[in-house]
Amino acid sequence: MRSPIRPILCAIAFACVGACVSDQVQHAAHNPVSLVPPYSELPAAPAGTTIETGTKVVLDARQQEAVVAGVSKWMKAPASTRFGIMSGARNSRGTVTVCGEVDGRNGNGAYVGMRPYVGVLMGTPASPDFVVVGIAASERERAEVASICRESGVAQAG
Secondary structure (H helix, E strand, C coil), X not given: CCCCHHHXXXXXXXXXXXXXXXXXXXXXXXXXXXXCCCHHHCCCCCCCCCCCCCEEECCCHHHXXXXXXXXXCCCXXXXXXXXXXXXXEECCCCCEEEEXXXXXXXXXXXXXXXXXXXXXXXXXXXXXXXXXXXXXXXXXXXXXXXXXXXXXXXXXXC
């Protein structure tokens, strides 16, 4: 079965929205997310769309805060979420893909270890929003996130 992470990133990169999270972060695997306008009104990317490689960028404080807020929403215990590396790349349409690592507590309250994530910064420079595409848990998901990050121009995560 093909992983839903790659088609979702392609869709977001072409201004479509959708997201999934790992079953290590949420109990059900790959829960779809419904977003509010303007993100929910964007067209879907055609099947087979590739990821455009971007140029590495340094994330400013607002962008980093948006990433932390966006990823934390998906964690079981948002207040105890810990972040590792965080890097971004901007493509020719101005879309910034962000890849990084996050650690959070599981249902038993224990930290699960750093997990790679990928998502896209949306919104405006003054008020950025971060849309999580995926937080990997399994080796297959880790490989998929790493591949998406490499193809997007963000060399790490995985």
